[in-house]
Amino acid sequence: MPQTSNDLSAAIALTRFGLGARPGEMARVAADPRGWLLGQIRPGGADQPQGDPESAATRLQAFRAYQTERREMRRADGDAASDRDPVQIAARMLREGTAVDFLARARLAATTPAGFRERWALFWANHFTVSAVKLITATVAGPFEQEAIRPHVFGRFEDLLVASTAHPAMLLYLDQAQSVGPGSQAAAVLGRRRQAGRAGGGLNENLAREILELHTVGVDGGYSQADVTEFARALTGWSVGGLREAEDRQGQFVFRVATHEPGARTVMGRTYPAGEVRQAGAVLKDLAAHPATARHLARKIARHFVADDPPPALVSRLEAAWTATGGDLAAVARALVAAPEAWDPAPAKFKTPYEFLISSWRAIGGQPAAIEHLAPPLNALGQRPFSAPSPKGWDETAATWAAPDAVIKRMTWAQGFSAVVAGELDPDVVARDALGARLTDPVRTAVARAESREEALSILLMSPEFQRR
């Protein structure tokens, strides 16, 4: 293993494990870089963004009410739409809620003294992606992260999996809420409606498939199409309370026994007796404990933190920690900190657009003040807020993010950012504070020789070592 000084370890801890160094952090962390990381692992989970966030249930109630009003207005007035239309105003307010969530999350990332804890939370939020590509999920992507992900990121994986699967945002995003068992009581009623020419429900296998393929055992996990269908049947009944239901069910997880497919199910060779809501719960428990899940997640964590093609020894270490503790995520995080492969001095990871922007704010000791400072550059760089292109989440590899187009756009953004913030900053100090022992001589020299503060800061932000971690 390469010998690293405490200064280099501090730079790695702050930039690779964390989200970048704020002024003064490098010196503080150098006293005990590993201890600094281990101290961020805590049973209570990740931090919550500041503010008074609305719950998913409140947002969903508001959204359903908005949909109802819109339908009624359309019926009354045809297709007309205007800026003063109360329904348009409601739609705008719903969108603004999402913007508030995203800004609060970015401000937390830019200012937290526990950058490793926040990166660990962002990793799991991306693993269990709920994308804002649907209007209804746009309103709850933020609350989903706060309610289902952040509290559980240092707990047992099984609890995280269940919390994510049972959250209304996930049930709506992957079409589970409306799935109906073909042999259920509700199907009989709906069948009659269908014969009368009206819409009727049935099985939807989207969530079941993505849990197997993406969230747990992975695409090579050894499941078949029959397993997907059986798991989808077991999941029927997992749904979200609507506007016409009792107040305490609206926008909440509900189990609908009438839409649940009766009978025993067989998933990946195991038989699950009839058991209503507990049946899919038992499947989730077994999937969480499956060896393929440990392997899949160990590799994914290593890829996120260390390299697009991570060292097999590191993957083995993480897998062993996972298996030995039955998926205790705090133990896995500690194994990551302890792994010598994670401290390779060469930075192998190319920052995603979100990481690049957040680390830039951290470098100058600032934070984004408005969503307008965040959303346009992220859109331009291909990482629209809360809008991963698929349930697989954002890609993590350099090949995706280092396209020529993206490099030009990063340079353009760095120039605009520097023009606004460079003001009274001393670029040489910013460079030392942001990169510490990772700052190379050519970049130090180029920053020192720049013609202006703006140019110096742009050079730093676009330097090979700042673009990587």
Place this chain on the structure above:
Amino acid sequence: MTRTNLSRRGLLSAAAGLGISIGFMGQAARADGGSGRRKMVTVIARGAMDGLSASPPVGDPDYAGLRGRIAIPADRALKLDGTFALHPALAGVHGLALKGQARIAPAIASPDRARSHFEAQDVLESGAAVVYGTSSGFLNRALEAMPAGEIEALSVGATAPLILRGKVQTGSWSPGGAGEGSPRLPGILGDLYADDPLLGPALAKGLQTEAMAAMAMKDSPSQGPAAMAGGGGVQGLVRQGQAAARGIGTTVAGFMRQQDGPQMVAISVDGWDTHANQGAAEGQLANRLLYLDALLMGLHDGLAADWKDTVVVVATEFGRTARINGTGGTDHGTGSTAFLLGGGLKPGGIIGDWPTLKASALFEGRDTRPTLDLRGLFKGVLVDHMGLDRKALDATVFPDSAGVAPVTGLV
């Protein structure tokens, strides 16, 4: 100049809103009139396009029963032959089909059978027989295998699709790109990136192609007020989307028609994963098809005289279940439809055999059975149209694929 910049920004944001992204690469056009003039556009419909709606087999006796309320009504479908029609949203493609310039392959699939979007897209784009078979894209390797010439490559969009990745560096273009702020910065960064295998070539290519992109925008038909046409409400949004998609098509054509323009282009169109409420002659899927039709017609009109030298392939990672599911949509399936368009196509009916939708013919009792390998279709176009060598196709462009014969006689 101001107007050009505004419309460039408008175009890119319109493209992002539609889920359309574009990548280009290719050799500079050569004066000898050989394959250097030939152009190829690959459109990837990401999310699994429902072939049974895009080109409905309305004459198949099992079609209406399997599809229920999402079946395209025979009296609305645009007839191709006794069995097949096109979705009513594909009026432009239908017009080309009537002139022999568009054909369908209605039961085609990649070699992947896992019904996973991500795995199947990887297989489709990498050209490998199995997932993770190779980490570069088949279009990139096709360029490597092409007769020598100076390679010009360009990509538009914030991320690089797998189909274009590989040894041939793709260039880039973005609205309001370089040239704002410190004029020295690109040079300073160029020096700092000199030994950086990732950032060095990316920056160089990005800067080099800025000028070319600006030219393309200037030459392409106006994007101005037309893109904003429409009206209020959902129908207005759809009309705006169509105008924007058409604008993207003509702009891409503008890039391609330049002296040093790209010979190969890849365009991604997202949003085909219709698990719920996909609609029939109208609805969610119909709107995606309207955008696809507008994009293709934009390409056709923008390429003008060069249309006769161009082949467009529209492909998706897999099809969808033959039966309607419980939520007015369709789940992940196997065989789907590919479209082949171009001014130089040879006339003919459907490409490949139709397995029918009889219960006994369905793949695993649920999906359209594929009778044709997508690699065979691409190979046919690459051999007959782009002049690639069969040996290179079998070994490097599509590794270990000697058993998959090119579909010949298309062009």
